[in-house]
Amino acid sequence: DAGVTQSPTHLIKTRGQQVTLRCSPKSGHDTVSWYQQALGQGPQFIFQYYEEEERQRGNFPDRFSGHQFPNYSSELNVNALLLGDSALYLCASRAGTEIASYFGPGTRLTVT
């Protein structure tokens, strides 16, 4: 049983560009959340998707947007990249009735 998978593994972008990160949840999971983890910090909640809608959002600007597809996979889009957006972006999934969230390995984004 594959766990949460994310692509790409690493990404280098230039300031002002746009980026799309992808996540496939663990089998049987229907809820996907995205987190940003800066170096030496804990993950910060960006938003959560369930039934293809954004259900909760953390303290992130509108440059951060997402989407969930009918197969429960999800994308995170970041527009107008800033140097400060450089971080590890983590996707977490869970089944709607469970408490435990399972994280993927992350996508490391570097903005130059």
Added chain:
Amino acid sequence: QKEVEQDPGPLSVPEGAIVSLNCTYSNSAFQYFMWYRQYSRKGPELLMYTYSSGNKEDGRFTAQVDKSSKYISLFIRDSQPSDSATYLCAMSADSSASKIIFGSGTRLSIRP
């Protein structure tokens, strides 16, 4: 002031020692308390979670929650070099533990 405070360490102990990791928090609405382990360049891995106050044991790991003091702990018995990692405490106020607030993590090293 951060909602969740965690000593970043690093903490270095000899193999076989008992390790105590701690977090304090300020939001009295938190009701789910979790501990994640994160190896270098990997996503966080859920170790255990508890609901409200009390103790929970799972093998060599014991989690304690004291809501009156807003203080949680993770104890690791018979520590092994493979336990060397960053340990993140995490909490959630909503009933489905959807939005998780993380501490900054404690880096732990177990010396053989």
